[in-house]
Amino acid sequence: MKTNQDYRLSRDINPLQIIHEEGDILIRAFRYVVKHNKSNNAPYHHLNHMLRVMGYCEEGCKYHKIEGKPRVNLLVAALFHDFNHSQGEHDDEWNIKEAKNGVRDWYANNPLNQTNINLKKVLEIIDATQYPYIVESDDLTIEQSIIRDADLMISQDSDWMGNMIVGLSQEMGVDDFMKMTDGQHKFHKSIKMCSPWGKLVYEKEWSRTFTNLDILRKIL
Numbered sequence: 001m002k003t004n005q006d007y008r009l010s011r012d013i014n015p016l017q018i019i020h021e022e023g024d025i026l027i028r029a030f031r032y033v034v035k036h037n038k039s040n041n042a043p044y045h046h047l048n049h050m051l052r053v054m055g056y057c058e059e060g061c062k063y064h065k066i067e068g069k070p071r072v073n074l075l076v077a078a079l080f081h082d083f084n085h086s087q088g089e090h091d092d093e094w095n096i097k098e099a100k101n102g103v104r105d106w107y108a109n110n111p112l113n114q115t116n117i118n119l120k121k122v123l124e125i126i127d128a129t130q131y132p133y134i135v136e137s138d139d140l141t142i143e144q145s146i147i148r149d150a151d152l153m154i155s156q157d158s159d160w161m162g163n164m165i166v167g168l169s170q171e172m173g174v175d176d177f178m179k180m181t182d183g184q185h186k187f188h189k190s191i192k193m194c195s196p197w198g199k200l201v202y203e204k205e206w207s208r209t210f211t212n213l214d215i216l217r218k219i220l
Helices: 015-022 024-036 047-064 068-080 092-108 119-127 142-150 160-172 177-190 196-205 207-219
Strands: none
Touching: 015 024, 015 047, 015 068, 024 047, 024 068, 024 092, 047 068, 047 142, 047 196, 068 092, 068 119, 068 142, 092 119, 119 142, 142 196, 160 177, 160 207, 177 207, 196 207
């Protein structure tokens, strides 16, 4: 059994395997997102981003031993949390409303969802990802804490530069990579993880984020 001392974040998470193994509820959610999400091909807030966040949420669930409906609520929320993202055209309040509307539509058109998830909980979990944050960290449920932390873990992926520098700069309208890199460095120094799992990941893993950014700054 892993202890906090030797904990390492799993980087070989396979979101599609999670969906396949969970079965009906996540499969139907994934199919809906693939078919209806207007931002599947966004530079940063794309389909794979939502899948990666879902995968990190699964990691958080394992750490906190979250199972059953609370786990499924969280994974569904992760799959939808950036649904129809405006990619910089609108503020995040607008983006979150679109994401929640996507969940509501999917839920309403799939009666079986009503026995598998708690719609109110799913919507509340998505609320935790609105930035600037509208839910204070002290008021977050454990599921909200995990998704907020997981949403920041894209910096841990092997394709971090293509997403958090190239992709995000395109959505933000920033054409200066050095400015973007400096901004990301400052942002990641300032973030506060919310869940015990997220805090442990930050302590154990985030040095690689700063190493990568420092190398990129030297090259640029």
